Amino acid sequence: MRVLLITNPYATSTTRVGRDAVASALASRVDVDVVPTTHRGHAAELGARSVEQGYDAVVVHGGDGSVNEVVNGMLGTPGEPAARGSAPVDPADLPAVGVVPGGNANVFARALGVDRHPVQATAQLVDSLVAGRRRTVGLGHMLDRWFLFNAGMGLDASVVRGVDEKRGTGRPVTNLMYLQTAAAAFLKPELTDADITVEVPGRAPVSGVRFGFVSNTAPWTYLGPRAIRTNPGTDFDHGLGLFAATSTALLPSLALGAQLLAGSGDPRGRSLVRDDDLAWVRFTADRPVDVQMDGEYLGTHRTVEFGCRPGVLDVVAGR
Known part of the structure; x- marks a missing residue:
């Protein structure tokens, strides 16, 4: 078995x-080539190379951003968001993707059942690679x-x-940094007064939305060991989950946050717009608004359509 190990030193x-x-x-059990990333976009280049050179698996030791780059490269x-349907390539013809957590949240790895500690995660991964255990998952797409x-x-x-700006000053990224940045954002009217209209299949559009998430699985993120599940009914085998709010007022936001921190299996609120297993979701804002994907900031946009495709990627899961 030939494995490409992509590491992110940063x-x-x-x-x-x-x-x-x-x-x-890895080298004790499989034939492995190790390549560290050296620049932005390098992981995507290596992902494409893994397909061209016929590797059996790609292991990424880094954060969610590195994994996202590798998958997009592979x-x-x-294509156009409207072109929903079957996967463009048979996942069995592509390298399987494994992850050894190396970021702050490591959402994708942990959603696959990978241990949050690198040593244990590596042991899981090696056993699964040798046994040929692969799982096929669906992915979302946008822009x-x-x-x-x-x-x-x-x-x-x-x-x-905001976190990226602080990271740029050399500060280490921590869960506390995310919490502090989120709390500060709620108090800035310029970040919460956008008017976003949300559209989903078979329902009337909802206007007056202040922010929205689209999930491809649950949890949405983690705070240390605590899983935050905005859409507990969403997983890699079904459609997208929508979680949006028409208010950022303090009391409703605190009540909703308390539900999420408590691990609610059915978050509710008067200002909450939530649904699961959606084929597509469209956000249209009255002005350019910040957009992120897998924790990567993508600039400002007025309209974004989110779609999904089932069975597009084989992964080496922790369980």
């Missing part, structure tokens, strides 16, 4: 010793790119932008 929680340990563990662009677990417009994307 990921939040990776170290040189840890990266060497992952490489050694699959190419999804002609694939997303693994979530994307959003409005407040959550503004938080991602």
Whole structure:
């Protein structure tokens, strides 16, 4: 078995010793080539190379952003959002993707049942690779790119932008940084006064939305060991989940946040717009609004359509 190990030396929680340990563990059981990323977009280039050179699997030791880049490099662009349907390539003809967590949240890896600790995750991964255990998952897409677990417009994307700005000053990314940035964002009218209209199949449009998330699986994210499930009924085998709010007022927001932190299986609220298993979702804003995908800031947009395709990628799952 030929495996390409892609490491991100700049990921939040990776170290040189840890990266060497992952490489050694893989090399003890499979034929592995190790390539560190050196620049933005390099992971996508390596993902495309893994397909061209016929690797059996690609293992990414990094955060969600690195995994997203690799997958987009492997699959190419999804095409027009309206072109929903079967996967463009048989997943069995592509390398399977495995992940050893190396970022802050590691949402995709943990949603697949991968241990949050790199040593244990590597042991899981090696066993699954040798046993040939692969699972096929569906992916979301937007702006002609694939997303693994979530994307959003409005407040959550503004938080991602704020964290990126702090990261740019050399500050380490932590859960506390995300919480502080989110709390500050709620108090900035320019980040919460956008008027977004949400459209989904078979329903009347909902206007007056202040922010919205679209999920491809649950959890939506993690705070340390705590899973935050905005759409508990959404998974890799079905359509998209929608979670949007028509208000950012303090009391309703605190009540909703308390439900999410408590692990509610059915979050509710008067200002909440929520649905699962959707074929597509469209957001249209009255002005350019921040947009994020898998924790990556994508700038401002007025209209974004989210789609999904089933069975598009084989992964090496933790369980």
